[in-house]
Amino acid sequence: MKIAAYEYTIKANKDLERTMGNRGTCCHGETTIEIDPSFPEQLKKETLMHEILEALTAINDWGEQKFDHHLLCQISEGVYAVIANNPDVFTYTLPEGI
Numbered sequence: 301m302k303i304a305a306y307e308y309t310i311k312a313n314k315d316l317e318r319t320m321g322n323r324g325t326c327c328h329g330e331t332t333i334e335i336d337p338s339f340p341e342q343l344k345k346e347t348l349m350h351e352i353l354e355a356l357t358a359i360n361d362w363g364e365q366k367f368d369h370h371l372l373c374q375i376s377e378g379v380y381a382v383i384a385n386n387p388d389v390f391t392y393t394l395p396e397g398i
């Protein structure tokens with residue numbers, strides 16, 4: 301998946317929630333996003349949106365001071381809800397294997 305100028309690899313990691321307590325992670329240094337596949341589809345899609353915003357935060361160096369994590373969570377949930385509730389406007393499918 302392309303995020304800004306970078307090609308990110310989106311991978312399933314079934315141990316994320318158990319080992320880290322997270323549904324997803326983003327590593328800009330490795331241009332990788334991992335999603336725990338053991339959650340319902342809508343949670344995985346919201347998590348992917350969240351991690352895309354985490355990637356954009358890293359890419360644009362917004363940093364925690366200017367764009368705190370709580371705000372990122374709210375924006376992610378809001379954008380995901382708009383996408384999910386308007387399927388005639390947006391198509392949002394998870395990458396294969398997630």
Ligand SMILES: [Zn+2]
Nearest residue numbers: 350354369372
């Ligand atoms: Zn986060």
